[in-house]
Amino acid sequence: MKTAFINSPLGITKIEGDENGVAVISVLSEGELSIEIPTELLDAVTQLQEYFEGKRTEFTFKLNPKGTDFQQKVWQELLNIPFGKTMSYLDLSKKLGDVKAIRAVASANGKNPLWIVVPCHRVIGTDGSLTGYAGGLWRKKWLLEHENPSKQQSLF
Template structure:
């Protein structure tokens, strides 16, 4: 497995992966930025930088997250949430076929190992509130605003 650290507007981003794909993307409060990036991680780094610069709305590099079958199902459904849109935990549970699984869905969402790329930040409370985010609610808010900026109305 290869590891690198890049700078992002939200902190140091850690990427871990190999020829089978990227397994982990996480955020750190502090750390050293890598001076070299392995071939296995170059495309992921480029695409994340494009995302933060506002030039990318989806990711195409190979993913290889580790998790249970249920977690994999939840993460796969998260990939279907359109850029700039949100979905409630209840809606996500319905899409997975079991409204009563809302707590399990929320738990799987919280264990997402691929920050931003599997867009767990797009899942909100049914009342529209920003609930739970492993990276901190301020980061969730930043990501949602980054993906759906409010444009100033023209006064004239």
């Protein structure tokens, strides 16, 4: 597994993957930046930088996240939430075919290993509130405002 560390407005972004695709993207509060980017991660690094610069709304590099079948199903559905839009946990559960699975869906959402690219930050509470986010609610708020600046989130 190859690793790269790049700077972002939200902290150091850690990218891990190999020739089969990117398996993990996470954010760290501190860390050392990579001097050289492994070839296998160049597309991911470039596309994430373009995203933060406001020049990219979708990602096209190969993904290879590790998770259970159910987690994979949830993460796949997250990819269908359009840039600049949000969806509630309840609506996500309905799309997956089981409104009673809301807690399991929320748990799978929280275990998403591909920060930003699989847009778990676009899932909010039914009442429109920002709810738990592994990277911290301030990052979730920043990402939602970055993706839809005309709709500033007044959810705190």
